[in-house]
Every structure is written in C-alpha cells, then in structure tokens.
Amino acid sequence: MGRGAAIPFLYLPYRQKGVYNERGIGNKGGRTLSTYPQVGQILRMNLVTLQEEKAKLVYKTRVSDITGDLLAIEVPIEEESGRGYRIPEGMEVSIWFMGEDGSRYDFRSTISGYRTDNIPVLLLKLPPVQEITRTQRRNYLRVDVQLEISVKTTDTVRNYHFLARTSDISGGGLSFTCSDQYRLKEHDPLMLWLVIPLKNGTIMHAQAEGEVTRIKKLEDVPNMQWVSVKFVNIHESDQAKVVRACYERQLELRKKGITE
Numbered sequence: 001m002g003r004g005a006a007i008p009f010l011y012l013p014y015r016q017k018g019v020y021n022e023r024g025i026g027n028k029g030g031r032t033l034s035t036y037p038q039v040g041q042i043l044r045m046n047l048v049t050l051q052e053e054k055a056k057l058v059y060k061t062r063v064s065d066i067t068g069d070l071l072a073i074e075v076p077i078e079e080e081s082g083r084g085y086r087i088p089e090g091m092e093v094s095i096w097f098m099g100e101d102g103s104r105y106d107f108r109s110t111i112s113g114y115r116t117d118n119i120p121v122l123l124l125k126l127p128p129v130q131e132i133t134r135t136q137r138r139n140y141l142r143v144d145v146q147l148e149i150s151v152k153t154t155d156t157v158r159n160y161h162f163l164a165r166t167s168d169i170s171g172g173g174l175s176f177t178c179s180d181q182y183r184l185k186e187h188d189p190l191m192l193w194l195v196i197p198l199k200n201g202t203i204m205h206a207q208a209e210g211e212v213t214r215i216k217k218l219e220d221v222p223n224m225q226w227v228s229v230k231f232v233n234i235h236e237s238d239q240a241k242v243v244r245a246c247y248e249r250q251l252e253l254r255k256k257g258i259t260e
Helices: 052-056 236-255
Strands: 025-028 031-034 042-047 059-067 070-074 092-098 104-116 119-126 131-135 147-151 161-170 171-179 189-196 203-217 226-234
Touching: 042 052, 059 131, 070 104, 092 226, 131 147, 161 236, 171 203, 189 226, 189 236, 203 236, 226 236
Parallel strands: none
Antiparallel strands: 025 031, 042 059, 042 092, 059 070, 070 119, 092 104, 104 119, 104 131, 147 161, 147 189, 161 171, 171 226, 189 203, 203 226
16 A cells, blocks of 8 residues: 555554554554554654754644644644644654554654644654654553542543542553543543552652543443553653552562462
8 A cells, every 4th residue: 555545544454463564554462553643642742953952842742633644733732831832844853652552653754834624733744664663661560459549631621630549550551440420532631640658658649641542331330430541751750659559569469369
C-alpha cells in the first residue's frame, strides 16, 4: 500500500506476527499495534531551534485527524504556562508519544500549514516508519493495591474532579474504579494525584498525567466502572515512589503466602 493512500489503520492485513509493514502497523500477540499516533492521542513536542530556552519548552497537543500521511494536531499548549502557541509554518519539531505497547516513539517533522475544521489545527507530515525511533519501557511490577487517588479531566466541558481508589498500580500506570456518572472515554487525558502510605508510616504523594486505555462496566457492582490508565508524563521522583510502594506491597503479599 502506498504512503499516499488513506489510512484504515486497524484493518490492514498482516503476513507475519510481530512484523511492522511500511505504514508502521503490525501485530503482536493477536493485537493490532501502530507505530504511528492515532486520532485522539496525546503528543508532546519540542521546537528544533538553536535558542536553548525555547528548545527546552515542552508542548502538549492531541491528534485531531489523519489523512494519508498528513497529521492534523490541535494548537499546542505550552505545559508550564498553559498558553496555546501556533507554531510557525516551516518550523521543525521533535515529537514523542506513548504507544499501545507501552513504548515511547520519537520522530521529527515540520509544520506544513494550517486548517480550520471545527477547531484550528496545525498540519505536519508523518515520516517513513524507519525514521521513527522506538524506546521500549521496562516492564514494571504491577500489584493489586487500594490507594486513594484524585482524578481530574483536563477538558473544560466535562470538568470532572473526583476521588477514587486504585485496583492495581505499577510504575507505568494504574487502574481504578469509580461511578459511571463520570462519562470517561478511551484516550481521555487525566491528571492524577496519589496518596502513598509506606510501611514505615511515611505518607508520600505523587502526581502524574495519564491517558485512559480501557473502560468496562462492573457486572457485580451497579453503576460502577473500571478504568485503566497509562502514565504519559510522570516525574522520575514520583515514579520512584510508586515503584517503591509496589515492591513493598509485593513483599507484604509474599509474607502472607499470596502470589500475584
């Protein structure tokens, strides 16, 4: 299939397990995976510039549309200030995102133009798959543990902010249960605040940005849902707190003769 063709991302044929085709799409363990970002996915980017201060700034955006090899993204928001920035046409950008396999994908592109759909969007070209760098994340220990968590949506329309309890957690993500009155969707970006009690009595707090990866109704509990979230941005110190809590929990379960 040529690079200029429309993208039926999830419906291309696969000849070999674990192999990615020229569109950057492959199959792993029966699941369809894509090296390219999907509509609704969160991206982060830096400007490729010799001005050091500008190059350090991190911008967050979301994929609005994909047509052929043309990617349309929402106007990026500078994370520290929260201000939108319409990146000039012709500016080179370095982009990264978290894939469905938990790996980080990096590539470079150039802002090629603008368009107004329902909202203003910036346009850039997707590179050939061989120009996308994949960095595999370590497999974090995941344990069943109930921790208090504060969850906030980042869009202004729903503006949910509620307390919940985790079902399990790892250094790469977590799951929690909450009322189904909160109409969350896959790919929703969330802000998360965790309360982490340690065995020595210390109470720690951690903050992360996450993305909803899966939602399902709880059959045995009316009006409740289970939500799985992957971390897309978490400070190393906060991640270390989460990993420490996971190992403490695992040791506790082993002493009780419980294996996970």
